Amino acid sequence: MKRDGLLDEQFDVYDQIIHHIKTNSGIHQYMIVDAPAGRGKTFTIGAAIGDLYMSDGVRGAPIAFTGRAAAQLRKSGIDASTMHSLIYNPVYDVDGVFVRFEQKSREDIRELLGDYILIDEASMFPKKELEFLASFNMPIILSGDENQLPAIDKDNPNFNCMVDVPGIRVRLTVNRRVDPDSLGIAEISEYVKEHNAIPRVRRPGFSALSRSKLSSVSYHEENRFDVILCGTNKLRRSINNSVRRARGFDSDVPSIGEIIICKQNQMLGESGSAGKINNGELFEVLNVIDGTKISTFLIRNLDTQAQYSVNVYNETWITEEIPKDHKPKRDGAVSKFTFGYCISVHASQGSTFDSVLFIDEDVSYFLDNRKFRYTGLTRAAKQLVAAV
Secondary structure, three states: OOOOOOOHHHHHHHHHHHHHHHHOOOOOOEEEEEOOOOOOHHHHHHHHHHHHHHHHOOOOEEEEOOHHHHHHHHHOOOOOEEHHHHHEEEEEOOOOOEEEEEEOOHHHHHHHHOOOEEEEOHHHOOHHHHHHHHOOOOOEEEEEOOOOOOOOOOOOOOOOHHHHOOOEEEEOOOOOOOOOOOHHHHHHHHHHHHHOOOOOOOEOOEEEEOHHHHHOHHHHHHOOOOEEEEOOHHHHHHHHHHHHHHOOOOOOOOOOOOEEEEOOOEEEOOOOOOEEEOOOOEEEEEEEEOOOOEEEEEEEEOOOOOEEEEEEEOOHHHHOOOOOOOOHHHHOOEOOEEEOOEEEHHHHOOOOEEEEEEEOOOOOOOOOHHHHHHHHHOOEEEEEEEEO
C-alpha cells in the first residue's frame, strides 16, 4: 500500500482503517476516527480507501447526513453522497412531476454499499439511521469530532455516534493547519472545549466583540463574513434581516446576489433529467423572475457551482414554510428556502468557511452549550469573530 503524504500518527490510523475494512469479522463492526478540525482526518481516510480501491478493488459507500458535509468530502476527492440519496429514490407521476421520495429495496441499497460504510461528521448522524446501516453487517467507519453537536433527534436527543457507539477507537491529535495568521482559532476552540467560555481576547485570526454591536446596521455594512452562526431561529431571522438591510435589500423575496439556504430535500426538473438539492446547502441568487404568488430563481450552489432553477412561494421567504394548500400539479415543483447570511450552528456542521462571525447564545435549554460553542467556533478556517 502507498502512504504518500502521510505523517507520523496518520500512518497508524491509515493502517488500522485498511485492516478494519479487509479483515473485519463482525466482532468490532465500528471503527471510530476521532479528530478535531485540521488534524488531517479526511486526508488520512481518503488515502486509505483510495489505496484499497486501487490495489484490491475494494469499494465502499462514503456518506454524510447533510448535503454540505457530503460536498466537503467530494472537494477532498472522496465520492460521497448523502444518507438520503443512498436510501431513497424520487417518485414521479405520469406527467413527470415529482411526488415523493420512496425507500429503495434492501437489495439495491446493499449493492450500493459495496464492502464498507464510511460516515463523515458522524456526531450528527441519527441513531435510527445508524442502526439501519448496521443491519447490513459490514464494517462501518465513523469519522468526526466527539465534541461537536449530536443529531437533531427527538427520539434520541442525547445520542452521539462518536461517543455512544462501541468499537475500535483511533485519534488524530496534531494540528496540520499551521497558518500563523489563524492559529488563534484553534487556541480559542481548545479553550472552549475545556472551560465552556469564550475569552474576550485577541489572537491571530480571532477577536471578540460585544453582542450589542450587532444591533447596528452599520456594523453589517462595514463587516462581511462568509457566514454568521447562531443558535436560535429567532436570532437567525433577526440577523438575516439586519444583514439584508445593510446590503440594501428591502423586498420580501431575494434579489440578485443574495445568499439563500435550502430547507428541504428537493428534486428539480422532470423525471429523467431531474437534479437534487439538499437541505442545508447554500446558494447565490443569479436571476429572479417575479411572480404574484410564486417567483422563479436561478441559483448557484456555493460548493459545487452547479446552477438550478427553483420556484418558491413568495410567502415562504417570510414563513419558511410551503403553504398547506400547495398542489404540485397546479403550482409546479416548489422548493423551500430562506435567507442564508446567518444560519444555525447545526446547519453549519460539516462545513468550513474562511470567515465566520459566531454569536454566542445561551442555548442550554435545548443544546449542550459547550458543544454549541465548540462546533460553531471550529467552522472558521482563517478569520473568527465571536460576539459574546
